[in-house]
Amino acid sequence: MxxxxxxxxxxxxxxxxxxxxxxxxxxxxxxxxxxxxxxxxxxxxxxxxxxxxxxxxxxxxxxxxxxxxxxxxxxxxxxxxxxxxxxxxxxxxxxxxxxxxxxxxxxxxxxxxxxxxxxxPAGARERSSQGLAVVLLDRGYDSTLAERAPWLLLGAKTLSYAVNMAALRYAKANGADDAIFTSSDGKVLEGPTSTVILAVEEDGVKTLLTPELESGILPGTTQRALFDAAEAAGWALGYGPLEPVHLMEADAVWLVSSIRLLAPVTSIDGTPISSSPALTEELTALLHEAL
Amino acid sequence: MxxxxxxxxxxxxxxxxxxxxxxxxxxxxxxxxxxxxxxxxxxxxxxxxxxxxxxxxxxxxxxxxxxxxxxxxxxxxxxxxxxxxxxxxxxxxxxxxxxxxxxxxxxxxxxxxxxxxxxxPAGARERSSQGLAVVLLDRGYDSTLAERAPWLLLGAKTLSYAVNMAALRYAKANGADDAIFTSSDGKVLEGPTSTVILAVEEDGVKTLLTPELESGILPGTTQRALFDAAEAAGWALGYGPLEPVHLMEADAVWLVSSIRLLAPVTSIDGTPISSSPALTEELTALLHEAL
The missing domain is CATH 3.30.470.10 (Aminotransferase class 4, branched-chain amino acid transferase, N-terminal domain)
Structure with a gap:
């Protein structure tokens, strides 16, 4: 309907x-x-x-x-x-x-x-809340391209989404649930339909991190709302550059978007990564309060 | 209509x-x-x-x-x-x-x-036959990407053409008529809606050249028909890699496509390049015979 x-x-x-x-x-x-x-x-x-x-x-x-x-x-x-x-x-x-x-x-x-x-769509959020197996896919661009090549429309949410859809199909055909694009210079970019966020807890300080916008990614509205809410709740914030090693070593990684909200990533290219149901719950609650 | x-x-x-x-x-x-x-x-x-x-x-x-x-x-x-x-x-x-x-x-x-x-569209071919001022625009990809990143759909003619349209707008806003994409490793790729072809005459041998398909470009149907016809007429053929210097030093450069056919390029990034009405005429005649 x-x-x-x-x-x-x-x-x-x-x-x-x-x-x-x-x-x-x-x-x-x-x-x-x-x-x-x-x-x-x-x-x-x-x-x-x-x-x-x-x-x-x-x-x-x-x-x-x-x-x-x-x-x-x-x-x-x-x-x-x-x-x-x-x-x-x-x-x-x-x-x-x-x-x-x-x-x-x-x-x-x-x-x-x-x-x-x-x-x-029925069950979409429930399925993703159980954890996503993700593959890293090269987006082909280097992370400094956006500024010097405005004709490539990086950072605009255009209807030309065939590559985003193809990346999701490729992920699913290879046994994964979703994908994270990386740049040709090895930086973490974004998901085909989501923003990448990770959490690190060190010496009692909880930090949320996301790739920097200058790398040509879409500014995430859910990421922005979550960062604002987390900052108000005492979290520290950080902005890339991030590399795959940061995802592997984080305490938790999520793909966030307006419909699916926080979807925890549980493996990357077949390797299990740390996830935290407690942090997912805490941040989801913060997000719901903020929206 | x-x-x-x-x-x-x-x-x-x-x-x-x-x-x-x-x-x-x-x-x-x-x-x-x-x-x-x-x-x-x-x-x-x-x-x-x-x-x-x-x-x-x-x-x-x-x-x-x-x-x-x-x-x-x-x-x-x-x-x-x-x-x-x-x-x-x-x-x-x-x-x-x-x-x-x-x-x-x-x-x-x-x-x-x-x-x-x-x-x-009235006049489109006539206008372009008088010669195109072209700008080189970075496509962001390196020329070896297509094979290792099938999810990027390089070489497929998809409906996701927003970047191609933006590149044409960018060219026109900068005083040019059309664009030629280059790869991040400095190779000539293709136009937003055309294939790049160049002619070199040396020691009495006439050669047509075009970038190699492996660089992730669209296989041009008009380029293919023209190459077949030219070969039958005694031309030598060659396939990239080509760099901008090859365009600057060629005897003639064209953007070819199904509707506009052969459109001679007369300048690149504001620098006049060699063109040849005689070669345009010869190749256009070959193309018309072949089609």
Whole structure:
């Protein structure tokens, strides 16, 4: 059950569309060139979580692609319309809210923008909370590339996700659950659909670490919320560069994302790593309070 | 005027659809993840050019993405239906034929496949035939990556073309007409929508050169047809590795593609390079004979 709401100047609250019926032109550059940007966020009890951070990142991604985005208010109203409709049809369960923006149909000057709301896939979070076997996959880039090559759109969340999807398929075909990309100069980057976080406890100081944004990774909205909450709770924070050895030697490693939240990594390339149900519980609680 | 024909098991000759009406589900993974593959080819007088080579490459791209493709016959019949319809509506002018294949709607197991036929954009070939100013842009990869990192889908023509489109925008914003990607180890790769070819004349021997496929570039169907025709006409052939210095010192450089054919490059990063109207004419004639 997916609710679909298009942003449409003639419908200030958004135009509800039938998700089971065709809704996009076949010449839409989103469909023919992956030319657009998107966000996925979680809604609980009909309320979107950290929508501000997602709208910020959508605007930043659109800016990188030189794409006109509808204003924040239009997105917010369309999300509200979609969530109301979803509450009516599906009740108060958790939902995945996607924001999508494409360059529009070929030859038109109008971007296409829509919101979709659908139930959280059953069991996905439960399965991942039991621990992920992860493979390290070379992303091919060096970690200093992003700044000097803006045409590569590193750090923008584009619709061109074929490589991310292929990396997940490759991981699964090789007996793993997920992947962590590394750079050609041996740095830890990110998961295909997640941010990498690790915890180190030393001399009574608990530290959360994540790769630095300058390495061309996506700024994680869940990582940001978690870091803020952990800092307020007395954790120290640190930002890469990180290498695979840091993952192997950490007290715990997670892949974090808006829908799956904290998913503990239990092995890397077949080698078991340290994990900590207590830390997962502590940080998950902090995250829930913060959202 | 675009003619749209969907491949549909219930319509063996293809199902004609209205290109001005929505035709794709908003949950199609082509639109939401750039998860699919495509081809663009030229039709002249209602006849598609080198369709076999395009269907071969589409099948190879689909295989790389682990995507089920309809069989060749279904594609051929849909192309024939679309071209007949285009002849009726628009006459015998040249046309762009696109083949598109996505992983289908989220949660469905059926890929989405369609053919579109539209007129060749007016003046595009004429403008490019007058010579292209090109910038070299770092693609970020090293030229040996493709073989050891299949999850990066190098060499597959996927719908995830946001970077290719961004590279063209970057070139135009910087006063150029097009771009040539280079690898992080300094090799010439390809254009965002074209193959790089250069000609060298030495001691009476004319040689055509192009970067080697192992560097992770797309196998160019027009490059292949041109090389076969040139070889039959007495040219020598060579395959990279090529570096920017080879472009600067060649007797002529072209970007070749199915729609634009041979487009001579007249400058690289602002420095004029040698070009040869006579060679462009000779090779264009060879190409037209071959197609």
């Amino acid at each position: 997916t609710v679909l709401v298009f942003l449409d100047p003639r419908h200030p609250e958004g135009r509800i569309a039938d998700a089971a019926a065709p809704a996009l032109l076949a010449t839409d550059l989103g469909a023919t060139r992956g030319d657009g940007v998107f966000e996925s966020m979680l809604a609980v009890g009909g309320q979107p979580r950290k929508m501000g951070a997602h709208l910020d990142r959508l605007a930043a991604s659109a800016h990188t692609l030189e794409l006109d985005s509808p204003d924040r208010g239009a997105w917010e109203r369309a999300v509200a319309t979609a969530l109301s409709e979803h509450l009516l049809r599906a009740g108060t369960g958790e939902a995945v809210v996607k924001l999508l923006l494409t360059r529009g149909a070929e030859g038109s000057d109008a971007p296409t923008a829509w919101v979709s709301v659908s139930p959280v | 675009t003619v749209l024909v969907f491949l549909d098991p219930r319509h063996p000759e293809g199902r004609i659809a209205d290109a001005a009406a929505p035709a794709l589900l908003a949950t199609d993974l082509g639109a939401t993840r750039g998860d699919g593959v495509f081809e663009s080819m030229l039709a002249v007088g209602g006849q598609p050019r080198k369709m076999g080579a395009h269907l071969d490459r589409l099948a190879a791209s689909a295989h790389t993405l682990e995507l089920d493709s309809p069989d060749r016959g279904a594609w051929e019949r849909a192309v024939a239906t679309a071209l007949s319809e285009h002849l009726l509506r628009a006459g015998t002018g040249e046309a762009v034929v696109k083949l598109l294949l996505t992983r289908g709607a989220e949660g469905s197991d059926a890929p989405t496949a369609w053919v579109s036929v539209s007129p060749v």
